[in-house]
Amino acid sequence: MPQTFSRRTILTAPLASTLQGQSPRHAWEGIFVIMQTPFLQSLEVDEESLRREADFLARGRVHGIVWPAGAGETASLWHAERLKYSEAVVKGAKGRTTVLIGVHGANKFEAMEYAKHAEKIGADGLHALGPSDGTSDPDILADYFTAIASVSKLPLSIQVSTPGMTTDFLLRLADQLPTLRILKLEAGNVPHEVTKVVQERKRALIPSTGGGAMNLMNEMERGSGGTMAGAGFADIQAEIWDLFHAGKKSEAQSLFMKFLLAAVLERRTGYVLQKEILRRRGIFKTITMRTTRRFSMDAADLKELDQIIEMLKPHYRVA
Numbered sequence: 001m002p003q004t005f006s007r008r009t010i011l012t013a014p015l016a017s018t019l020q021g022q023s024p025r026h027a028w029e030g031i032f033v034i035m036q037t038p039f040l041q042s043l044e045v046d047e048e049s050l051r052r053e054a055d056f057l058a059r060g061r062v063h064g065i066v067w068p069a070g071a072g073e074t075a076s077l078w079h080a081e082r083l084k085y086s087e088a089v090v091k092g093a094k095g096r097t098t099v100l101i102g103v104h105g106a107n108k109f110e111a112m113e114y115a116k117h118a119e120k121i122g123a124d125g126l127h128a129l130g131p132s133d134g135t136s137d138p139d140i141l142a143d144y145f146t147a148i149a150s151v152s153k154l155p156l157s158i159q160v161s162t163p164g165m166t167t168d169f170l171l172r173l174a175d176q177l178p179t180l181r182i183l184k185l186e187a188g189n190v191p192h193e194v195t196k197v198v199q200e201r202k203r204a205l206i207p208s209t210g211g212g213a214m215n216l217m218n219e220m221e222r223g224s225g226g227t228m229a230g231a232g233f234a235d236i237q238a239e240i241w242d243l244f245h246a247g248k249k250s251e252a253q254s255l256f257m258k259f260l261l262a263a264v265l266e267r268r269t270g271y272v273l274q275k276e277i278l279r280r281r282g283i284f285k286t287i288t289m290r291t292t293r294r295f296s297m298d299a300a301d302l303k304e305l306d307q308i309i310e311m312l313k314p315h316y317r318v319a
Helices: 007-012 049-061 077-093 109-120 139-148 167-176 192-202 216-221 234-245 249-269 271-281 299-315
Strands: 029-034 064-067 098-102 125-129 157-158 181-185 206-207
Touching: 007 049, 007 098, 029 234, 049 064, 049 077, 064 077, 064 249, 077 098, 077 109, 098 109, 109 125, 109 139, 125 139, 139 157, 139 167, 167 181, 167 192, 181 192, 192 206, 192 216, 206 299, 216 249, 234 249, 234 299, 249 299
Parallel strands: 029 064, 064 098, 098 125, 125 157, 157 181, 181 206
Antiparallel strands: none
């Protein structure tokens, strides 16, 4: 019979000896924000704004931050940038929130180097998508993630990024990798996949999600361990999570219904919306996307964002 866990068990039970000794200040459940990568008009990484974003998120009391990952234009970053600016993110957070550094690469050797570097610079955990060639071969995927775990004792978060990374595959992988802690589910009916993990996990394994936090209330009711959404309204997402887990579900629901408008708008406009929100909140200087220079928001979208910001502003944790 599948073993079940209470939320207290998930938060306090050691996964293995390799995870013991982690500072109790670090959360492993909650709102783990996928940071946007700020660029100057020249398309160079804007390190000042990246550090400011990490500080903004820490002050917003999010439970964790992740950089780089897919929504942060990770595919456009080159090797030296990832090494350099990962350290900037860790320093920007200053130990105030859990920091996961993205370690995925073109192959296991590149990913292993990122993982060793993340531990060296003081990251709290690792976050990995599958290899960038998009393979779905289960043997290649298992070898790739095993190689990452072999070079670092840090807790590992794995994000579904290819069809081969099924929930069943991840649950089997968790049997082999004691440091695997978070599964970011992205495929299929994600809330149903959350339930599958909760029901079938054999140890303290945390199901997390993405999707712009559109299903956050449903997922929390199912026992989700959190979500990884955008940075613009991250403090609002953290407030929803904290209200829900403080037993104030009606207040959480009310705030979620306001936030949901932003999640729907992002579906139409893409990640540039997050950069526009961060620009308006004084965190980013530009909304430049390295992968495309096209601005995907029209006048009506911007007007809708005006209205959303006015509605959410009273709930900001960071002015």
